[in-house]
Amino acid sequence: MAPHFTIAEASALIAARKLSPVELTQICIDRTEALQDTLHAFILRTPDRALAEARAAEARVMAGERRGALDGIPIAHKDIYCTAGLATTGHSKLLQDFVPKDDARTVTMLAEAGTVMLGKLATHEFAMGGPSFDLPWPPARNPWNPAYFTSGSSSGTGAGVAAGMFLGGTGSDTGGSIRGPAAFCGIAGIKPTYGLCSRMGILPLSFTLDHAGPMAWTVEDCAMLLQAMAGHDATDLGSANRPVPYFRSDLGKGAKGLRIGVVRNFHETDNRADDAVLKGIDEAIAFYKSEGAEIRDVTLPSLQDFQAAGFIILVTEAYAVHEKWMKSRYNDHGELLRDRLAIGGLMSSADHFQAVRHRRELCAATAAAMADVDILLTTAAPTEAPKIDNIPKWASLAKPGFTMPFNVTGLPAISICSGFGPSGLPISIQLVGHPFQEQTVFRAAHAYEQATEWRKRRPALAQ
8 A cells, every 4th residue: 555644744744845746645545445344444435525625725825825824634523523515424323314504613614724635424323322233324444453442432543543544533522532532543632721722513421421532543643733723712601811822832941850750550550541552651761761861650549439429420411412312213223322322321320420520529539649749650451452243232331441541631632652461452550731722732642652663553454
């Protein structure tokens, strides 16, 4: 197959007029054509539109009017991001024929930056029900081995980026839906600070836990995408009104002087990770220590506490969003979504209130524990990806996840590849920062990524 490019590599080549946006877009279209029937990353493909946008980007480059670093870069959007004139389904029968009149705010921002849109991507149904086999479209598959799970709900984005079907994409994260697929598919994915990116025009799941963010092959690529996505939006009541920094400002500064807190109780006690994941964490710690970072142990409240509060808030708010359809079109939902939503309908206002109250306690405890560190380190997933046909309906209740704590607290958190497990599937570390300190998160993640070989390895089927 054609060569793979990162966003940063392609951007530099386009700027130097050594790579045409049209050529790059055609590479992505061809790779998608070869892999779509295996990976099911896309729900809707728009190759003609993409080539037209690529030609426009090329014309801007040749005229010396390039819009910026993302001009001419092929991306795709999770199919909960509204796209004017293009179906936005939420991967659900309920919205199979829904065509929005307007783009989501972040879709507009990325388009204004000159990105080329290749289409809409598979998700879990309404970002919650999956992997489901009773929907109009099949679930996305893991490109490292299509018999395995991508995690969710930004499943198509994770699969497509890892396979090189596009260079970056949008995701959403309510309990781990960016970082989970990033972990299982071996890419980078950041859940920014709550409020940094507008959610206007993105199908909601839980208003107080939903985050929008980018996914890409590298940390630098995520920073480049986030640059175009971040910013205040007065129409999103959760949006933060603050200046947007330059997210690549600290890339290349290394790890020296960083204070990194290892949350051992998460991955060693609360939900013990497997040996390969623990080895990856230990090797990351050794790297940071060798680079002059200060390493210390940090104890947070238990994963189960975060999971309990987050789960109750998520399912009650999600039920509130979907109540009308749950009462009028119950059987038009996939089984996994309707059962997961139904549990929210059985909870009381007292349950929700107590979860919100406990959330405040968890946020305060986390802030206190982070007072003397810049970064927290744990994992985003305790194992490699499991088989896609072996995912329990209530997996999140059986064992607490590693991503929910940072939805509950709203902190910026990135998942990056830290190696491969015994089945040859990716494993991860997760790095977490203080509110609106994405630059520091990117700095720490980029330093590790640059020092390892993991970005040189792509899924065999995408070679």
